[in-house]
Amino acid sequence: MLQIPCPWCGIRDESEFSYGGEAHITRPLNSENLTDEEWADYLFMRKNTRGAFLEQWQHAQGCRRWFNIQRDTVSYKISASYKVGEQPPQGMGNEK
Amino acid sequence: MSDLQNGESPLVQIDFNQFEKVKGIKLTELKFQGHLNLRGRLNDKAFCKAISDAIGVELTSLKANTFILSEDFKVYWLGPDEWLIVTPPDQQLELKNTLQQALQGIFSSVTDVSSGQTIISISGFNARSLIEKGCTIDLHPRQFKKGDCAQTHLSKATVLLSVVKSSEAFEIIIRRSFADYLGLWLLDSSSEFV
Ligand SMILES: [Zn+2]
Numbered sequence: 329m330l331q332i333p334c335p336w337c338g339i340r341d342e343s344e345f346s347y348g349g350e351a352h353i354t355r356p357l358n359s360e361n362l363t364d365e366e367w368a369d370y371l372f373m374r375k376n377t378r379g380a381f382l383e384q385w386q387h388a389q390g391c392r393r394w395f396n397i398q399r400d401t402v403s404y405k406i407s408a409s410y411k412v413g414e415q416p417p418q419g420m421g422n423e424k
Numbered sequence: 425m426s427d428l429q430n431g432e433s434p435l436v437q438i439d440f441n442q443f444e445k446v447k448g449i450k451l452t453e454l455k456f457q458g459h460l461n462l463r464g465r466l467n468d469k470a471f472c473k474a475i476s477d478a479i480g481v482e483l484t485s486l487k488a489n490t491f492i493l494s495e496d497f498k499v500y501w502l503g504p505d506e507w508l509i510v511t512p513p514d515q516q517l518e519l520k521n522t523l524q525q526a527l528q529g530i531f532s533s534v535t536d537v538s539s540g541q542t543i544i545s546i547s548g549f550n551a552r553s554l555i556e557k558g559c560t561i562d563l564h565p566r567q568f569k570k571g572d573c574a575q576t577h578l579s580k581a582t583v584l585l586s587v588v589k590s591s592e593a594f595e596i597i598i599r600r601s602f603a604d605y606l607g608l609w610l611l612d613s614s615s616e617f618v
Contacts, residue, residue: 336488336489336503336504337488337489337574337575338489340560340561340576341560343560343577344576344577389575389576389577389582390574390575390576391488391502391503391504391506391575392502392503392506392575393503393504
């Protein structure tokens with residue numbers, strides 16, 4: 329089981345959390361002007377990164393807040409945890 | 425008037441007398457307490473002042489995953505903008521009205537959730553061992569001491585667990601729909617201490 333650090337509650341077992349997929353995807357402001365392809369890209373297309381990855385989790389059975397972590401998808405090592413609205417660790421960002 | 429006046433506790437089917445045979449565990453229900461869910465912004469000075477005037481608690485100094493006793497009220501941290509206030513029976517409506525009056529025009533909410541949950545108190549020298557059977561949080565007093573609380577799961581049921589006395593006395597706030605299940609689980613799990 330993963331041990332996930334919640335920015336408010338500290339390290340808790342994975343069973344308290346739910347996964348929210350790739351982090352830092354922003355909803356386009358001009359959605360009415362997007363082509364179907366661009367809209368589908370926002371809605372459905374996600375990275376499948378091998379290595380360090382920024383992703384969203386929710387502390388569903390704890391404080392119920394959403395937050396982001398940096399997790400290596402190969403080793404599962406979690407190297408950062410930060411609140412929504414905060415910047416990812418320096419030099420880090422999911423590739424476009 | 426409380427709508428709980430003629431109500432039944434969600435634990436009505438649990439025979440608490442059975443816990444009397446259990447060594448080192450005293451288990452009781454704190455029935456019909458008032459539970460108010462409070463939400464608001466900590467960076468809003470008017471919000472914090474309204475709360476401290478009404479219940480004497482400075483929300484900004486209430487740390488994450490702790491609770492505080494103020495007069496008759498217990499205030500639990502639930503999230504960075506969310507708290508639970510537990511009042512003695514039949515005081516929740518008065519407090520709710522006071523708070524709503526004080527919070528007029530301030531971005532906030534006060535919700536009476538009294539009938540949605542109940543409290544189980546567990547104390548005694550085996551209390552910690554009993555809870556540890558279904559809880560992955562470290563309950564040793566070096567990690568989880570008097571005044572601490574945690575929202576977690578106990579035998580898969582979502583609970584708000586708090587420490588009344590380090591390592592010896594705990595309180596569990598449980599949703600009414602899970603109360604019967606948790607009561608039965610506690611009975612079953614405490615059988616080894618009979
Ligand atoms: Zn949390």
